[in-house]
Structures are given as C-alpha cells and as structure tokens.
Amino acid sequence: MTMINAAPRDDFRLSMLIYDTRYRAITIQLFVLALVLAAIWWLGSNLQANLEAKGRPLSFEFLWSRAGYDIGQTFIPYTSDSTHFRAMLVGLLNTLVLALFGCLFATIIGVIVGVLRLSKNWLVALLTSIYVEIFRNIPLLLWILVIFVPLYEMTPAPNAFKVTDEMIASGTEPAASMILGGTVAVTNRGTYIPGFLFDRGFEAGWMTTLAIFLVIAGSLAVHLTLNARARRVQEATGVRPTTWWKSLIVLFAPLVLVLWALGFHLDIPQPPTRFNFEGGVVVQNPFVAMLIALSLYTGAFIAEIVRAGIQSVSRGQTEAAFALGLRPNRTMNLVILPQALRVIIPPLISQFLNLTKNTSLGIAASYADLRGTLGGVTLNQTGREVEAMLLMMLIYLSISLIISSLMNVYNRSVQLKER
Amino acid sequence: MSDAFFRTEMTPPKAPPITERGVVKWLRENLFAGPYNTILTLVALYVLYSLLSNVIPWLLNGVWNANSLQECRDIVAASAGEGATGACWAMIRERWNQFLFGLYPQDLYWRPALALALLLVAIAPVLFSRVPRQLFWLTLFYPAIAFFLLWGGSIWTPIVAMMGFGVMALAYRLLVPLTGVTVAAMLGVLAAVLWWLLLDARLAEMLSTAIPVGLRSVGSDQFGGFLLALVIGVTAISFSLPLGILLALGRQSDLPVIKMLCVGFIEFIRGVPLITLIFTAALLLGYFLPRGTNFDTILRVIILVTFFAAAYLAEVIRGGLAALPRGQYEAADALGLDYWRAQRLIILPQALKISIPGIVSTFIGLFKDTTLVSFVALLDPLRGVTSVVRADLNWKGIYWEPYIFVGAIFFVICFGMSRYSMYLEKKLKTDHR
Numbered sequence A: 001m002t003m004i005n006a007a008p009r010d011d012f013r014l015s016m017l018i019y020d021t022r023y024r025a026i027t028i029q030l031f032v033l034a035l036v037l038a039a040i041w042w043l044g045s046n047l048q049a050n051l052e053a054k055g056r057p058l059s060f061e062f063l064w065s066r067a068g069y070d071i072g073q074t075f076i077p078y079t080s081d082s083t084h085f086r087a088m089l090v091g092l093l094n095t096l097v098l099a100l101f102g103c104l105f106a107t108i109i110g111v112i113v114g115v116l117r118l119s120k121n122w123l124v125a126l127l128t129s130i131y132v133e134i135f136r137n138i139p140l141l142l143w144i145l146v147i148f149v150p151l152y153e154m155t156p157a158p159n160a161f162k163v164t165d166e167m168i169a170s171g172t173e174p175a176a177s178m179i180l181g182g183t184v185a186v187t188n189r190g191t192y193i194p195g196f197l198f199d200r201g202f203e204a205g206w207m208t209t210l211a212i213f214l215v216i217a218g219s220l221a222v223h224l225t226l227n228a229r230a231r232r233v234q235e236a237t238g239v240r241p242t243t244w245w246k247s248l249i250v251l252f253a254p255l256v257l258v259l260w261a262l263g264f265h266l267d268i269p270q271p272p273t274r275f276n277f278e279g280g281v282v283v284q285n286p287f288v289a290m291l292i293a294l295s296l297y298t299g300a301f302i303a304e305i306v307r308a309g310i311q312s313v314s315r316g317q318t319e320a321a322f323a324l325g326l327r328p329n330r331t332m333n334l335v336i337l338p339q340a341l342r343v344i345i346p347p348l349i350s351q352f353l354n355l356t357k358n359t360s361l362g363i364a365a366s367y368a369d370l371r372g373t374l375g376g377v378t379l380n381q382t383g384r385e386v387e388a389m390l391l392m393m394l395i396y397l398s399i400s401l402i403i404s405s406l407m408n409v410y411n412r413s414v415q416l417k418e419r
Numbered sequence B: 001m002s003d004a005f006f007r008t009e010m011t012p013p014k015a016p017p018i019t020e021r022g023v024v025k026w027l028r029e030n031l032f033a034g035p036y037n038t039i040l041t042l043v044a045l046y047v048l049y050s051l052l053s054n055v056i057p058w059l060l061n062g063v064w065n066a067n068s069l070q071e072c073r074d075i076v077a078a079s080a081g082e083g084a085t086g087a088c089w090a091m092i093r094e095r096w097n098q099f100l101f102g103l104y105p106q107d108l109y110w111r112p113a114l115a116l117a118l119l120l121v122a123i124a125p126v127l128f129s130r131v132p133r134q135l136f137w138l139t140l141f142y143p144a145i146a147f148f149l150l151w152g153g154s155i156w157t158p159i160v161a162m163m164g165f166g167v168m169a170l171a172y173r174l175l176v177p178l179t180g181v182t183v184a185a186m187l188g189v190l191a192a193v194l195w196w197l198l199l200d201a202r203l204a205e206m207l208s209t210a211i212p213v214g215l216r217s218v219g220s221d222q223f224g225g226f227l228l229a230l231v232i233g234v235t236a237i238s239f240s241l242p243l244g245i246l247l248a249l250g251r252q253s254d255l256p257v258i259k260m261l262c263v264g265f266i267e268f269i270r271g272v273p274l275i276t277l278i279f280t281a282a283l284l285l286g287y288f289l290p291r292g293t294n295f296d297t298i299l300r301v302i303i304l305v306t307f308f309a310a311a312y313l314a315e316v317i318r319g320g321l322a323a324l325p326r327g328q329y330e331a332a333d334a335l336g337l338d339y340w341r342a343q344r345l346i347i348l349p350q351a352l353k354i355s356i357p358g359i360v361s362t363f364i365g366l367f368k369d370t371t372l373v374s375f376v377a378l379l380d381p382l383r384g385v386t387s388v389v390r391a392d393l394n395w396k397g398i399y400w401e402p403y404i405f406v407g408a409i410f411f412v413i414c415f416g417m418s419r420y421s422m423y424l425e426k427k428l429k430t431d432h433r
Helices: A021-054 A084-117 A122-136 A140-153 A165-170 A205-237 A244-261 A285-312 A315-323 A328-365 A370-382 A385-414 B022-030 B034-060 B069-080 B090-101 B110-127 B133-151 B156-179 B181-210 B225-251 B256-271 B274-288 B297-323 B326-334 B339-354 B356-376 B381-391 B400-428
Strands: A185-187 A190-193 A195-198 A264-267 A281-283
Touching: A021 B181, A021 B256, A021 B274, A084 A122, A084 A285, A084 A328, A084 A370, A084 A385, A122 A285, A122 B034, A122 B400, A140 A285, A140 A328, A140 B356, A140 B381, A140 B400, A190 A285, A205 A244, A281 A285, A285 A328, A315 A328, A328 A370, A328 A385, A328 B274, A328 B356, A370 A385, A370 B274, A385 B256, A385 B274, B069 B090, B090 B225, B090 B381, B090 B400, B110 B133, B110 B225, B133 B156, B133 B225, B156 B181, B225 B256, B225 B297, B225 B339, B225 B356, B225 B381, B256 B297, B274 B297, B274 B356, B297 B339, B297 B356, B326 B339, B339 B356, B356 B381, B356 B400, B381 B400
Parallel strands: none
Antiparallel strands: A185 A190, A190 A281, A195 A264
C-alpha cells in the first residue's frame, strides 16, 4: 500500500492515531497485540490457578518415571520397566514408520491409478474413477474400521493353520491356509510374512545390512556415471551409445553376488506345531490395517493430483515433441513429466503431510503410535493431561514444519523463473 | 456421337466396414485398441467379476425383516440354500432412528426433523440464485431457530443472544458517520461482546421467569448419529468461511503484527492432527478457563473444528488471492477505494471464485472429520452408533452392513457437495481471465 508522505509531520493531534493512515496502522497493531497478550495472560493465569487447585504444577518429571505398560510393536528395545520418555520415542518411531510406508504405498497406488484414469480404455477409466470417488468421499475412519475389524475378528487364530500327523494320515486339510503361494499367513495375532535370513552373514546384523546398502549405493553410482557418459557422447556426436544392458548388469550383478556370498534366503513362516508360527516376521494387525487404509485413502487423493498434473501440460507440448521426432515414451520422460512434476509435487507433499497427521487415527485400530503412547496410556496413567498434550502437539508440529520447509525449498528450486 | 453410357445419379456411398461402425467400432476403440489395451480390459473384467460375483449374491439375498443376526442367517439359508451369504439390512431397519438421531428422545424426533427441513429452506438462497431473495431473512435467523429446536429450553436464550447482533449492527450504524468504518466496526463488536458477557444471561433469565415460553430441553449427551454430524458439520462450515477469509486477508496484510499472528495461528493449527485438537477441546479446555466454568462438549468441539477448517480455508483462499493479477489490486487503489471496499468489491469476489474447488473440498474434509468426535465419547454415526449396535447381543457379529449404510450416506452428501462446486464453477465462469 502506498502512503502519501507529503503532509507536514509537525502538527500531530491525538485524533490522527485513528484517522491518519500513517498512524492508524500502528494503532491497530498495538490494539490487537494488547488484546492477544491479554488473552494469553488470561489463559495462562487460569491454567496456573487450575493446576494449583489440582495440586500439581506444570512439570515434565513424569517422563522419567517407569512406564509400566507394554507396547505391541517396538522398533527400539522397550520393556514395561522403561521410562515414559522411551515409550514416547517408541510411539514416535511407530508413527514415522507407518507414515513412511504409507507415503510409499499411497504414491505407488496414486501414480498407477492417476495414469490409468487417463487411459483410453473405457472400462479401466471407469473402474479407477469409481475407486477415486468412493475413497475420497467416505471418511478415513470408516476405511480403517472396515479393514481393522474383520482383520481382528474374522481371521483365524494361528493354531487353525496347524497340520498334525493325524491330519496328514487322514488327509484332512487344516482349518485355514496361507496365501500368496504359502508364504503369508493372516491371523488374528498378526500377519506373518517372510523375513530375510543370512547363513554366512557377519556377526553383527547391522554390518550385513550396511554391506548390502554399500553395494547398492556403489551400483547406483556406477549406473549414474554410465548415463552421464552416454549423455556426453550424445551431446558430442549426436548418437547415444546403448546403455540398457550395461546398466542392468551393473545394477543387479553385484547385488546378486553379495546376496549369494552372504547366504541369503527367505525365512518363510512355518505353520505352528504347537501354538504359534515359527520363523518369518510378524506384522501387528493394527499396523497392517492402518497401512492398507491410509494407502488406499491417500492414494485416491494422489491419483487426482497426478491426473490433474498430467492434464495441466498443454497439448501443444506433446505435439511439439512429436514434431521434433521424439517417440511417445521419450516425450513422456523428457517433455511432459518434468512439467507435470512441477504441478504435482507441492500438493503431493501436502498429501504426505495429511497422511502423517492421519496416522493419529491409529486410535481406532489401537495402533501404538505417538498418540497411543504419549497421548494415550501415558496421559491416562500419569494424569498429566496438559503436559502430555502440549508435548504431543509440539512433536507433531515439528514434523509438519520440517516436511513443509523441505517442500518450500523444493518449490523454490523448480518454480518457473519469471520477471 | 457414340451412345456412351453416362450415369445420371450418384452411386450411394458404401456402408463403412463392419469394424468401423456401431458397437464393434466402439469396442475396438475403447476396449481392444492394441494388445496392451486388451490386456488392461481383460484384467479389469477379471477384477470386476471377482468383486461382483461375491457382492451381488450377498446383496440379492439381503434380508429386511428379522429381529437378530441369527434370524437373518436362518432366512438366508432357507431361501438361498445352505452356505449362501446375505446382507442383513434388518439391523438398519431396527436401528434407523439411532443412526439418525442418536439418543435423542423419541417423542421429540419432530424437532430435529423440522430443523433439518428448515435448514434446507435456509440454505437454498445461499446455494441457488433463482430462489426468492426474501428467504435470506430465514437464513439470517436460522441459527437461533435451529438452536431452539434442537436444544430446547427457554425461547428467550436464543432471542437474547441474537439481540447481541442487533446491538452490534445498531452501534455500527450510529457510529459510522462519526468515526469511520474501522473504528465503528471495532466498537460494534465490542458492544456486542459486552452485551453477551454482561447482560445476556441476566436478561434471558429475567425474561424467561416473566414470560416462560419454551420447549423441553435436550442435553448435548443425547445428540448422536447423523444429527450430530450435521450439527457439527453445518455450524463449523458456516463459521469457518468468514474466519478463514479474515485469516487469509490477515496473512496477506501489510501490518506485520497482524500478519505474524495469522501465520502463527494457521501454521499451528495445520501442523497438528485434528484428533489432538478434539482431545484438547474435551480434556484441556477446562484448564484454560476460569475455575468452575463448564460448557457443552459439542460446543467445544464445534469451536475447535471451526478453527481447524478455518486454517485450511485460509491457505486455500490465500492461493486465490495470490492468483489474482497484481493489476487488480493497483486498479482498486487507483479508484481510491479504501481497504475493505477494495476487498469486498474487487479482490474477494474474484479470489473466492478461483478458490471454489479448494473451499468445497475443505468443507468435504470437514464433514468427513466430524466422525472423529467419537473419540471424545460423542455418539457419531460411524464409530459411536455402530459400536453400540455391534455390542447388542442380537446383532453381535455384524460387520459390513452398518459401515456400508453409514458410508453410503456420507458418500451421497460429500459427492453432492463436490458436484455442487462443479456447478458453481461452471455458473461463475466468465472466460475472460
């Protein structure tokens, strides 16, 4: 807003604080600031009075006392003797892991469905539209319940998979059978999936993991160098050397070799002989339900974003690329996708943010996320409602702010540079 | 002259080849164009078949008249043969009222029903321009009418509360010629706040002892089902839009203090999950108010949900404001319009039009999020009522039917909202941007 500064400044009257645009801005701001500070003071003094009346002033000491409850799914060592702080960390990790896998699967689903929705195939376009509309217009909570409740109440117990000698002799089948070629068992205790086993691995498990990661990173680096060289040759001579078979070898041969050297094999869960499955990895049902629900729900939103992004690239771009003699897949890679991504990425990341915040709905599937530990059992056991809620909000807020500041950095780098 | 042969009329055009017309052509182009497309079609057909072959018999065998799940299953087994599956819609028939009204007293169902009917009349002039404009008066007074119908109690409570707005308008009218728009608006709000804080309760009580007119009062704990979802959804939607506009303007403001406050509020609200805000409303709000204050859970939840939606709306509207060409702002300044006139006459009509899709999808999100109130022990239709039904011995073991029923109603409402936004976009499209 432009201000006229020509008026003389010397004859200041009190009424100018209201009527003169030069001073009014300051008056209004001071007034609002005073109101807000007064409100904060009022809320704060109420809080203090209320807490004092209850006999427990604001204190985060409770974080260091014994938690005394068990958590189903833990990624760091935790027992009921650990502190509330550690329980909070376990919950935070559960939240982050769920969010990470959710974002991954939601993106895969969203991209596939978004592209298929633009397909010329009438039936496929119809089916994907139905999927998108149904998932976008029905609350996430319903999807969580619809997936979790049957998973919890209708699936067989592990011992329903039991095969005894008498059953083999008489030729009867067990009450329940595993799916996906006998590798995955869905039970009411959790879902058993194959794990990874290394016969000749290092003593420490993390060394094995590190070795595999190093090999993958090395292959990727060689692959990228190959591509860069190919581009240089192309720019110098106009002919791009064929790289696909070299890339394939570079990417996969070292990995296969190192996996063989470490004696890698899948650890397929074996049906129980007594009560529970042996081997494999058990994934808790709340996690499975939350993952499926979040991925399908957010996937529908991402599909719309992807579709809108691809449609936002004008038809002229495709035509120009064809006129230059580019083949359809190169047109997609070199012309359409880079432009569509600029439209797709910002709303995509805000969907990731939404997904991360929606993990707090794990309460419906009793998933032990941050809200389940710190904002759930800890809060109820210690009665520290104010502290636990404030801490939880602060953590969620930090996660969101970190993600959105990353988004801003990215946005600035891909923005069209104009004027 | 040789008698050569000349045709005197044109040969009729040959019919197009069979593959280039009618159903065959459509099939070729839309389902079987190329091997890749054919594979897609076959996969889609398989998916469709495996879905429908399970669902259709289940739907067709549905039972509407039964008193328990066991009875349902017996009827299905008797009619469709042993081992057949069938839906048990009888549960919905029996629990219909609970899904709609929660624990609202049965003999008073006419009150929420009337409130809903009036709601449809009251929002008609907002949604469609061809409805007579006089109906806006009903819209204006609808909040008080709905409050009175739903919660009951003395008729004077809503009337006296509405009078606060009258006081605000009166003070503004009287002060505008003296002090100008900004100060008059501030003083008007101040007058109304004073009215509500100091006079409202006493006056209402005085009037209701003098002239006791009213309905039987119904407590908030008796609300439930879609009644609850609609009360929270509609109230939060109608209050969050003006609040969101103010926040968006504040964020774009030249005044650094206002801007900072708005940014802080928006980023805080958007950074935490709604569920933590709802818990705050239920658990924490009491700590921040003077001791002994205790107000309605539904009202608390509405306030927090409104804040939540307003922060999201503010971001959507900010996008609209940013999308306006700079020239529009400059033109408004050049015409000598003051800030509020420029916003009201030039900037907001255009910015809001651009943001319609975003605004409506925020509303849809808000309406879907009303289901989260079940976590603070309110009886929402999805988790609240359904868990009550599933805890009933007669219906123990019922899974899909309540979810399908509730989901279908949510779908109809939300899908309707998104279609309305498309209609509005088309109506307001001017094609000269």
